[in-house]
Amino acid sequence: MLGERLVIGNKVGELRRMSQWLRNSAVAADISQDLICLLDQCANEAVVNIISYAYDDGKHHDITLELNRTANGACLVIRDDGKPFNMLEAPERKPPGSLKDAKVGGLGIHVIRRLMTRCDYRRENGINVLSLEARDK
Amino acid sequence: MRIEAESLGGGILKINLAGRMDVQGAQDVDLKFTGYTANQRAVIVDMSLVNFLASLGIRTLLLSAKAVSQRGGKMVLFNPDPGVTRTLEVSGIDTLIPICRSLDEARSAVSG
Numbered sequence: 393m394l395g396e397r398l399v400i401g402n403k404v405g406e407l408r409r410m411s412q413w414l415r416n417s418a419v420a421a422d423i424s425q426d427l428i429c430l431l432d433q434c435a436n437e438a439v440v441n442i443i444s445y446a447y448d449d450g451k452h453h454d455i456t457l458e459l460n461r462t463a464n465g466a467c468l469v470i471r472d473d474g475k476p477f478n479m480l481e482a483p484e485r486k487p488p489g490s491l492k493d494a495k496v497g498g499l500g501i502h503v504i505r506r507l508m509t510r511c512d513y514r515r516e517n518g519i520n521v522l523s524l525e526a527r528d529k
Numbered sequence: 530m531r532i533e534a535e536s537l538g539g540g541i542l543k544i545n546l547a548g549r550m551d552v553q554g555a556q557d558v559d560l561k562f563t564g565y566t567a568n569q570r571a572v573i574v575d576m577s578l579v580n581f582l583a584s585l586g587i588r589t590l591l592l593s594a595k596a597v598s599q600r601g602g603k604m605v606l607f608n609p610d611p612g613v614t615r616t617l618e619v620s621g622i623d624t625l626i627p628i629c630r631s632l633d634e635a636r637s638a639v640s641g
Contacts, residue, residue, distance in 0.1 A: 404552045411551070411581075429612050436551055436583045487621045491598045496591050499584035499620050506619035 395460035395469075396421055402443045402453040402472075407436060410457065414468075417459050423466045430507050430526045431459070431468050437500035438470055438479070438522060446474020446520070465509065465527035472520050478513040479504070479522070530554035534565040541571040541639055543607075547578035550586030559589050566593040570602030571639035573632075576609035582616045594626045605629050605638045 396417035400406035411432050418428040439455060447453055456471040485502040488494035504511065510525040530548035537543050544565055548554055566572050574590065576582075594604040605627045609617060617623045629635035 407552055408549075432581070433583070433612075433616060440552055440583070440585070488625065491591075491595050491625045494591060494595065494625055496588050496595075499587055503584055503616065503620055507615075 395458045397459075398457045399454050400439075400457070402447055402455060402474075404440065404443055406455075407439060410435060410439060413457075414459065421459060421461045421466070423459070423461055424528060427466045427526045427528065431466060431524065434504045434507055434524050434526075435468055435470065437504050438524070441477075441479065441500055442470070442472045442474055442520075446472055446477060448475075462525065462527075465525060467523055467525045470520075470522045470524070473518060474520060476515050477520060478515075480511055480513050530557040532558040532561050532565075537573070537636065539571075539636075539640065541573060541636060542566070542569045543573045543575055545575045545578070549581040550579050550589075551581055551583045552585050554581075555583070555585040555589050562589055562593060563596075566597055566604070568600075569597060570600055572597055572602070572604040573607050573629075573635045573639060574604065575607045576613055577607065579613055580610060582609075582613045584620065587616070587620055587622055590626060591622065603639045603641070605635050607632065607635045 398413045400410055414428055414432050414435060442455055453473055458469045460467045479501045482501050485498060508524050509527045512523040514521050530550060532546055534542055534544050597604045607629050609628060627638055629638055
């Protein structure tokens with residue numbers, strides 16, 4: 393089945409359009425609101441990372457999102473032509489023991505790992521392809 | 530995103546947030562949030578009308594909580610919705626900035 397598809401530019405101003413698209417697509421693809429909330433959270437974290445770190449040429453780039461219903465959930469595939477980056481290789485975040493010791497950044501990847509049932513990354517013809525899968529309870 | 534602050538008396542400040550605390554939302558409130566919490570020692574952040582919390586929003590909360598804590602004070606979160614609570618729990622922030630479900634509980638927590 394062909395999924396729902398969206399192309400956004402590498403600007404934070406595009407994030408709300410992405411979230412709205414996810415919520416509209418949930419209805420079209422028969423995906424539960426709960427799963428879409430999870431995917432919206434993780435898409436925000438992943439795409440902010442792409443916008444912030446994948447490019448250093450100051451030019452416009454397309455980021456493509458594709459949402460598919462799976463047998464027992466939903467899968468969001470995010471493609472960008474930025475620098476190769478496999479977030480799954482990032483070190484696990486250690487839980488801080490106190491406010492004083494807590495690091496302020498680096499939470500996005502941790503949140504994605506915890507919320508998604510499965511994450512996959514591959515580099516394909518110069519494109520980062522990140523698949524985020526959430527399953528119905 | 531909207532932000533306002535009100536004094537509850539007894540040196541307690543309540544900050545009311547409403548809307549989507551994503552990148553744009555966090556940018557909307559970041560400066561005011563930092564300003565409101567500056568010099569405060571007892572802060573309750575009413576999260577009940579926040580319907581989305583991204584890690585950048587968590588950053589805003591964490592920075593202020595650290596600053597309040599360094600002054601020997603305490604900041605707590607009041608009544609986040611289930612989706613926001615899930616985000617706070619998976620990020621481990623609930624162990625650093627306590628979540629209170631009633632205003633009385635929140636008052637006691639910051640007054641202690």
